[in-house]
Amino acid sequence: MKPSAAEALTAAIRRAIPLTIVLVVFGIAAMNVLKQYQGPQYTADARVALQTVDLGALLTGVDQGFVDPEREVQTALALARSSEVYRRAAALLDSRSGSASELKAATTVDGRDESDILDFTTKADKRADAIAIVSAVATAYVDWRADINGREIRTAIERVRARLAARDAPRQTLQQDLERLRTLEALNSGGATVIERPTRASHVSPNPVRDSMLGGAIGLVCALLLAAAREALNTRVRSESDVEDALGKPVLATIQTLPRRARLVTVGRHEPRFGDTYGLLAANLMQMPGERRGHVLAVTSAIAGEGKTTTASNLAIALAHRGQNVLLADFDLRKPSVGQVFRIPSTASGILQLIDGRADATEAVWAVSINGASPSSSARPVGWSGNGFGAGSADGDGGSLRIVPAGGHERGARAVRSPRLPQLLEQLRGEADIVILDTPPALATVEMAELAPHVDSVLVVVRHGRVTRRSLQTLGRQAETWRPGIVGAVLTDSPPQTDDYYYADKR
Numbered sequence: 001m002k003p004s005a006a007e008a009l010t011a012a013i014r015r016a017i018p019l020t021i022v023l024v025v026f027g028i029a030a031m032n033v034l035k036q037y038q039g040p041q042y043t044a045d046a047r048v049a050l051q052t053v054d055l056g057a058l059l060t061g062v063d064q065g066f067v068d069p070e071r072e073v074q075t076a077l078a079l080a081r082s083s084e085v086y087r088r089a090a091a092l093l094d095s096r097s098g099s100a101s102e103l104k105a106a107t108t109v110d111g112r113d114e115s116d117i118l119d120f121t122t123k124a125d126k127r128a129d130a131i132a133i134v135s136a137v138a139t140a141y142v143d144w145r146a147d148i149n150g151r152e153i154r155t156a157i158e159r160v161r162a163r164l165a166a167r168d169a170p171r172q173t174l175q176q177d178l179e180r181l182r183t184l185e186a187l188n189s190g191g192a193t194v195i196e197r198p199t200r201a202s203h204v205s206p207n208p209v210r211d212s213m214l215g216g217a218i219g220l221v222c223a224l225l226l227a228a229a230r231e232a233l234n235t236r237v238r239s240e241s242d243v244e245d246a247l248g249k250p251v252l253a254t255i256q257t258l259p260r261r262a263r264l265v266t267v268g269r270h271e272p273r274f275g276d277t278y279g280l281l282a283a284n285l286m287q288m289p290g291e292r293r294g295h296v297l298a299v300t301s302a303i304a305g306e307g308k309t310t311t312a313s314n315l316a317i318a319l320a321h322r323g324q325n326v327l328l329a330d331f332d333l334r335k336p337s338v339g340q341v342f343r344i345p346s347t348a349s350g351i352l353q354l355i356d357g358r359a360d361a362t363e364a365v366w367a368v369s370i371n372g373a374s375p376s377s378s379a380r381p382v383g384w385s386g387n388g389f390g391a392g393s394a395d396g397d398g399g400s401l402r403i404v405p406a407g408g409h410e411r412g413a414r415a416v417r418s419p420r421l422p423q424l425l426e427q428l429r430g431e432a433d434i435v436i437l438d439t440p441p442a443l444a445t446v447e448m449a450e451l452a453p454h455v456d457s458v459l460v461v462v463r464h465g466r467v468t469r470r471s472l473q474t475l476g477r478q479a480e481t482w483r484p485g486i487v488g489a490v491l492t493d494s495p496p497q498t499d500d501y502y503y504a505d506k507r
Contacts, residue, residue, distance in 0.1 A: 027219025
């Protein structure tokens with residue numbers, strides 16, 4: 001009965017859908033608001049060609065050797081991103097478009113090894129500013145490269161002139177070298193030339209379509225990360241395998257979420273959908289080893305609010321439908337609710353009065369119909385016969401159901417510590433095939449531990465997504481000290497699966 005990994009993943013995705021929708025919508029809205037707040041943005045481009053041939057080597061006839069184009073482009077990019085370029089560009093613009101650091105932040109440079117072209121792109125709030133800035137940056141870059149090369153050429157010219165003045169070297173050769181250097185100085189372009197200046201700027205922001213896609217993508221990524229973190233940190237039980245791993249016992253039935261305000265679903269209009277599920281639970285419990293007559297089954301849970309009373313009530317009806325004489329007793333004396341489920345008057349006597357000897361069975365034991373009329377509207381006090389259910393109390397196929405309400409409530413565990421409790425439970429055994437005890441949460445109160453020596457088996461109810469694995473493991477360790485063993489568990493409030501097990505004539 002363990003769900004597959006695909007089912008677990010499907011359930012996790014289903015839980016993440018609301019969060020994903022919220023964050024994607026928020027991301028779209030936030031990105032569009034941000035772009036509107038930033039105002040319009042324009043981009044302009046300029047292109048600079050790199051000259052990989054050394055003019056000095058051509059003029060002097062010297063072989064310049066192999067030139068690595070990738071290294072040339074990387075060097076050119078490093079120079080283009082230098083702060084000196086943007087300082088010169090700011091000087092050219094006379095600080096009209098911002099400081100050097102602002103120009104650098106607004107400009108990006110890209111280059112490709114196979115083309116020897118540098119692309120300068122600038123983003124600005126105004127079209128004219130984008131065009132002016134990118135033009136100034138490209139010009140400043142070419143001028144700076146020319147200055148770097150020019151300093152080397154001027155240094156070489158000064159050295160040649162110094163040797164000519166010394167008159168200790170061949171003047172004709174030195175004069176030829178000086179002429180070549182002057183020609184190179186005149187032709188110096190720094191190895192780069194602006195080949196394309198911007199004439200217009202493109203509007204790039206706000207762009208509702210692109211901004212919405214970007215915001216939605218960011219929201220989706222955040223939602224997936226949060227959902228993954230939530231699943232990793234959330235230790236609540238969400239599957240049959242979680243229950244079985246924590247308790248070391250099988251899940252005997254998985255009950256889907258009941259209709260709103262519906263508690264008895266094994267009779268009436270909800271029976272076609274839920275009757276078989278509780279019937280399966282009843283059938284599994286009937287396979288329990290041991291004496292069938294007078295078997296006492298305690299229904300408990302780790303914490304409150306897991307659906308044990310609803311489970312005990314519907315299980316009692318399902319067992320009665322199988323021909324069993326069932327007695328359901330409310331031992332959750334702190335928060336009794338079995339009487340409410342079957343609409344037994346709140347003033348009726350019950351477990352408390354029987355233990356204290358202040359009432360007899362004719363006042364505390366109620367019979368309900370399991371066929372025809374709804375059990376919640378057919379309860380009547382009948383007592384017990386002393387030798388099992390009387391002939392007049394059986395319905396239909398021989399099964400019957402009797403209820404012993406709590407008879408009030410008390411804060412402590414006085415009643416279950418009473419010396420009269422064993423005698424009462426023995427009397428209940430003699431009056432039914434199966435006695436079901438609705439008990440308080442085992443980790444929150446002491447009642448289950450006090451009742452354990454007097455019961456034959458325990459059924460644990462676990463609500464989907466409520467109790468943690470740690471609490472369930474604690475319950476399993478605690479149950480090892482009880483005389484009866486945990487026969488199994490019931491997983492309640494389980495979300496509908498794609499492979500719905502409901503099978504009925506839908507014509």
